[in-house]
Amino acid sequence: MMNKQSQKNKSHLLLSESQINSIAGATSGFLVSVLVSPLDVLKTRIQVKRLPKGVPDTPFLVVIYRLAQREGFRAFYKGLGVTMLGYVPNWAIYFSTYQWSKKQYASILSSGHYENDVLTNLLSSITAGAVANTVIAPMWTIRTRMMTQSNYDDYRNAFDAARKIYRTEGLYALYRGLVPSMLGLIHVGIQFPLYEYLKKGCLDGSSPDQRLSTGHIIFASSVSKLIASCVAYPHEIVRSRLQDAGHAQAVQKHALTPATQFREYKNVRDAVQTIAKDEGLRGFYRGLVPTLIRTLPAAVLTLLTYEKMKDFLGDNFGDNSTK
Numbered sequence: 510m511m512n513k514q515s516q517k518n519k520s521h522l523l524l525s526e527s528q529i530n531s532i533a534g535a536t537s538g539f540l541v542s543v544l545v546s547p548l549d550v551l552k553t554r555i556q557v558k559r560l561p562k563g564v565p566d567t568p569f570l571v572v573i574y575r576l577a578q579r580e581g582f583r584a585f586y587k588g589l590g591v592t593m594l595g596y597v598p599n600w601a602i603y604f605s606t607y608q609w610s611k612k613q614y615a616s617i618l619s620s621g622h623y624e625n626d627v628l629t630n631l632l633s634s635i636t637a638g639a640v641a642n643t644v645i646a647p648m649w650t651i652r653t654r655m656m657t658q659s660n661y662d663d664y665r666n667a668f669d670a671a672r673k674i675y676r677t678e679g680l681y682a683l684y685r686g687l688v689p690s691m692l693g694l695i696h697v698g699i700q701f702p703l704y705e706y707l708k709k710g711c712l713d714g715s716s717p718d719q720r721l722s723t724g725h726i727i728f729a730s731s732v733s734k735l736i737a738s739c740v741a742y743p744h745e746i747v748r749s750r751l752q753d754a755g756h757a758q759a760v761q762k763h764a765l766t767p768a769t770q771f772r773e774y775k776n777v778r779d780a781v782q783t784i785a786k787d788e789g790l791r792g793f794y795r796g797l798v799p800t801l802i803r804t805l806p807a808a809v810l811t812l813l814t815y816e817k818m819k820d821f822l823g824d825n826f827g828d829n830s831t832k
Contacts, residue, residue: 523826523827523828524822524826524828526827526828527605527608527609529819529822529827530604530605530607530608530609530819531601531602531604532601532818532822533604533814533815533818533819533822534600534601534602534603534605534815535597535600535601536814536815537811537812537815537818538593538596538598538600539593539597540811540814541600541807541810541811541814542589542592542593542595542596542597543589543593544807544810545803545806545807545810546586546588546589546592547585547586548799548802548803548807549588549592549656549803550576550585550586550587550656551569551572551576551799552796552799552800552803553652553653553749554576554656554657555567555569555572555795555796555799556745556746556750556796556800557653557657557749557750557753558795559750559787559788560788560792560795561788562787562788566791566795569798569799572799587655587656587658588651588652588653588655588656590666590667591648591651591652591655591667591670594648594667595645595649598645599644599645599648600641600811600815602637602641602644602645603637603638603640603641604637604815606636606641607633607634607636607637607701608633610632610633610636610637611629611630611633614633615629626705626706626709627702627706630701630705631698631701634694634697634698634700634701634702635697635698637697638694638697638698639691639694642687642690642691642694643687646684646686647683647684649686649690649752650674650682650683650684650685650752651664651674651683653686653749653752653753654674654752654753655667655670657753671683686748686751686752688777689751689777689780690744690748692744692777693741693744693745693748695740695741695744696737696738696740696744697737699733699736699737699740699741700733700734700736700737700808701733703732703733703736704729704730704733704812707728707729707733708721708725708726708729711728711729712725720820723813723817726812726813726816727809727813730808730809730811730812730813731805731808731809733808734804734805734808734809735801738800738801738804739797739801742793742794742800743793743794745800746792746793746794746795747777747780747781747784747793750780750784751774751777751780
């Protein structure tokens, strides 16, 4: 009688595979947003800064010192709230869409007597990235604006930022950076197929239910992220510049002389041409070092948390009938 009652109670806690992926993804997004927020702020500050050719970049440690000196410790957590509002649903949407897409594409490809895991993972990662980018795009714009403001008078919080951006620049401004984000799908198109390939290589194939060790996940996630970041980094510069455009223009009108003011980018093509002309190739890789310092541990933490949480939820709350 007790066993039946226990089973009955447990049935109310069963989660579908989609729910498990969403919860595991949201958990990883929460942890990452809190732990890497200071590096996010530094990376974004460096990316949006425009420097003419010949003007050297400010050393990373100097950027840290100046930010702490001028704006205090609080500055390193600017935009944390909106970062969490972005990362948590972003990874929840991404991982659930990614796993769902893998099943759909695998079914389509195998039905034609043609199986290709790399192609399945590539298409799934791009699909998941496109869906997540479209849904979360306004949050990333708000996040960039809040991180780059030099005081707390421009935007008091995420809702205040959304209201002001919409009122002064229109709905379009909230989606600035969406196009380069879509172009940047090459990032996840490299990272996740490579991650899956490295994961598969770490398994010895002795059991279909074999799970990766923590060390294997760290290796696969760090290597795949490093390669993807270096290849796809320029799109982050273009995206950040476009997202910050309206705010940067307003600030520069007061901070710079007419001779040194930068004009606002019209679109992605104009941004690419202007950066190439004014800053050269270096302009597309500004902030790469702090980005790698931030992105590698973030990627490891994201995927490690996701994999472990997914295993935990599957073992304790998984609905075996849906697997």
